[in-house]
Amino acid sequence: xxxxxxxxxxxAPLAGPGGLGLKDDAALFKPEVGKDLVITxxxxxxxxxxxxxxxxxxxxxxxxRVNLSDLAAKGAMPIGYLLSIVWPHSVDQNVFKDxxxxxxxxxxxxxxxxxxxxxxxxxxxxVVTATLIGEVPEGKMVKRSGAQLGDEVWVxxxxxxxxxxxxxxxxxxxxxxxxSANVKKFEDAYFRPEPRLTFGQALRDYANSCVDxxxxxxxxxxxxxxxxxxxxxxxxxxxxxxxxxxxxxxQDVDRLKALVTAxxxxxxxxxxxxxxxxxxxxxADKVNLQITKIGTVSKGSSIHVSDKxxxxxxxxxxxxxxx
Amino acid sequence: xxxxxxxxxxxAPLAGPGGLGLKDDAALFKPEVGKDLVITxxxxxxxxxxxxxxxxxxxxxxxxRVNLSDLAAKGAMPIGYLLSIVWPHSVDQNVFKDxxxxxxxxxxxxxxxxxxxxxxxxxxxxVVTATLIGEVPEGKMVKRSGAQLGDEVWVxxxxxxxxxxxxxxxxxxxxxxxxSANVKKFEDAYFRPEPRLTFGQALRDYANSCVDxxxxxxxxxxxxxxxxxxxxxxxxxxxxxxxxxxxxxxQDVDRLKALVTAxxxxxxxxxxxxxxxxxxxxxADKVNLQITKIGTVSKGSSIHVSDKxxxxxxxxxxxxxxx
Numbered sequence: 085x086x087x088x089x090x091x092x093x094x095x096a097p098l099a100g101p102g103g104l105g106l107k108d109d110a111a112l113f114k115p116e117v118g119k120d121l122v123i124t125x126x127x128x129x130x131x132x133x134x135x136x137x138x139x140x141x142x143x144x145x146x147x148x149r150v151n152l153s154d155l156a157a158k159g160a161m162p163i164g165y166l167l168s169i170v171w172p173h174s175v176d177q178n179v180f181k182d183x184x185x186x187x188x189x190x191x192x193x194x195x196x197x198x199x200x201x202x203x204x205x206x207x208x209x210x211v212v213t214a215t216l217i218g219e220v221p222e223g224k225m226v227k228r229s230g231a232q233l234g235d236e237v238w239v240x241x242x243x244x245x246x247x248x249x250x251x252x253x254x255x256x257x258x259x260x261x262x263x264s265a266n267v268k269k270f271e272d273a274y275f276r277p278e279p280r281l282t283f284g285q286a287l288r289d290y291a292n293s294c295v296d297x298x299x300x301x302x303x304x305x306x307x308x309x310x311x312x313x314x315x316x317x318x319x320x321x322x323x324x325x326x327x328x329x330x331x332x333x334x335q336d337v338d339r340l341k342a343l344v345t346a347x348x349x350x351x352x353x354x355x356x357x358x359x360x361x362x363x364x365x366x367x368a369d370k371v372n373l374q375i376t377k378i379g380t381v382s383k384g385s386s387i388h389v390s391d392k393x394x395x396x397x398x399x400x401x402x403x404x405x406x407x
Numbered sequence: 408x409x410x411x412x413x414x415x416x417x418x419a420p421l422a423g424p425g426g427l428g429l430k431d432d433a434a435l436f437k438p439e440v441g442k443d444l445v446i447t448x449x450x451x452x453x454x455x456x457x458x459x460x461x462x463x464x465x466x467x468x469x470x471x472r473v474n475l476s477d478l479a480a481k482g483a484m485p486i487g488y489l490l491s492i493v494w495p496h497s498v499d500q501n502v503f504k505d506x507x508x509x510x511x512x513x514x515x516x517x518x519x520x521x522x523x524x525x526x527x528x529x530x531x532x533x534v535v536t537a538t539l540i541g542e543v544p545e546g547k548m549v550k551r552s553g554a555q556l557g558d559e560v561w562v563x564x565x566x567x568x569x570x571x572x573x574x575x576x577x578x579x580x581x582x583x584x585x586x587s588a589n590v591k592k593f594e595d596a597y598f599r600p601e602p603r604l605t606f607g608q609a610l611r612d613y614a615n616s617c618v619d620x621x622x623x624x625x626x627x628x629x630x631x632x633x634x635x636x637x638x639x640x641x642x643x644x645x646x647x648x649x650x651x652x653x654x655x656x657x658q659d660v661d662r663l664k665a666l667v668t669a670x671x672x673x674x675x676x677x678x679x680x681x682x683x684x685x686x687x688x689x690x691a692d693k694v695n696l697q698i699t700k701i702g703t704v705s706k707g708s709s710i711h712v713s714d715k716x717x718x719x720x721x722x723x724x725x726x727x728x729x730x
Contacts, residue, residue: 109477110447115438124433125489154432166448208531215538311430
């Protein structure tokens, strides 16, 4: 099977009308009047963002999920995407079908279509890139830079499950072993993060700023602080942890710090005026999503993390950097 | 220098307003009413699309040039782009500035801005991907699928200079050595292909179909044939060659076949009704671009290449495939 057969057999069936059957040089996209486009592009490299040899469905799914999470953080709904796949020479061609099935399941779940892209091959590790196009009503994108003095800082879901998931996947010890550990659940947190699209859309009316947690909770909240030119004060003891992660972390400060700097959570961190709290909680409840207040916004331009006694916790690094 | 310093120092100055200083999860793009968007995404892998170790300006330029060429083939003008860079671990950080200067020069020449993207690193070869967004007046994109019975087939510029350029760059023999060979010119054809944007824009009013030559003249004309469900009959003796390439190829059929299947020319192949020929020639003349009639469109769905005596020339392969 060559490049063109792969595209015709497995990718063309995933294309929307603007994809022109993936037979043209480019995709045609007709924007809707009254909408702004929100465009995000994330790359995943084998051995960096996903484990060696995971070429199939899981990687296809994760690629779309992490890009959808960026759209969720901006309050945008997905419309279409372009895909670039750099296959390793060594790949077994049975993987092609498996990869395409991962794309198909996410497209179906979140209702968007393939528009175009590029496939090639390499003697090195696999590299996949997706460019997702989403839309918001004009002027309604939720930015990182909008945090206001007095805002409350919130986070969706729980933090750290993906960190234990990646340890599991890479065969690293998880010590102490949590009693209520569910291996599958950790691995799912890592491979199948849930993009908070519906809730993100609701936040357009209530949040002043938002980011998704990819590099690490502290690093990404720090991006909001920097972009907004405000201080975000976060109480580490308020950061929501699943029962199993709590059992692993206990009161160990190093383990807690690992959880909030590991990244890959793909939860939303957002800031909002306190008068919106009731409405925000109601929106989260509609989609059965736990949300937790973890801090406040004050004067400054950085992030401060303290324990429950108000003692500042220092971080040598706040999250993942890629080089 | 880490990922965020690289972005802040070298990429943020290249960003347009929609790039939000490259400090957000996504780019914000406000489409203009009455325009369609044309979106293309091309990836280049070290050792496949550019020579090993060429991490700087030349690769940045070529990445944008080949994506601009896709827009040119659709009659679109560029507005902005998203960029993904996967740096090899071994890269000398002085390269960063050089790479950014390549982006800057192309942005300036063709008047478009960086909107966002992603940077990471790898133990393998460098991989770079750009997603370019262009626009055309509503309904005016030139497709591959529009070739009509009786159309003439044209090509811009000359074919094959990049093929000799890549031989040069890779240290392969160029034998016989053309008398009028200009090493710099061959290398420029390979590294710095000129996207035919202004001419492509003019073709919106005259051409029925268009493609740019990336995989190879015969392969790409074949894509038009297939997408349009027509036969493209091409006379190999009419394919325009520069003087130096003519001297190399002579009457050797194998060399001529190599030239029209090697790709990397980034010239436009288009089809148009014969009554548009005068206007098309006038538009090409305005931008000082040579264009040449190389064939006709008839019933069928494939490509037929013949010599000047009308004898069919068989091709074992018609162009580059990536795996």
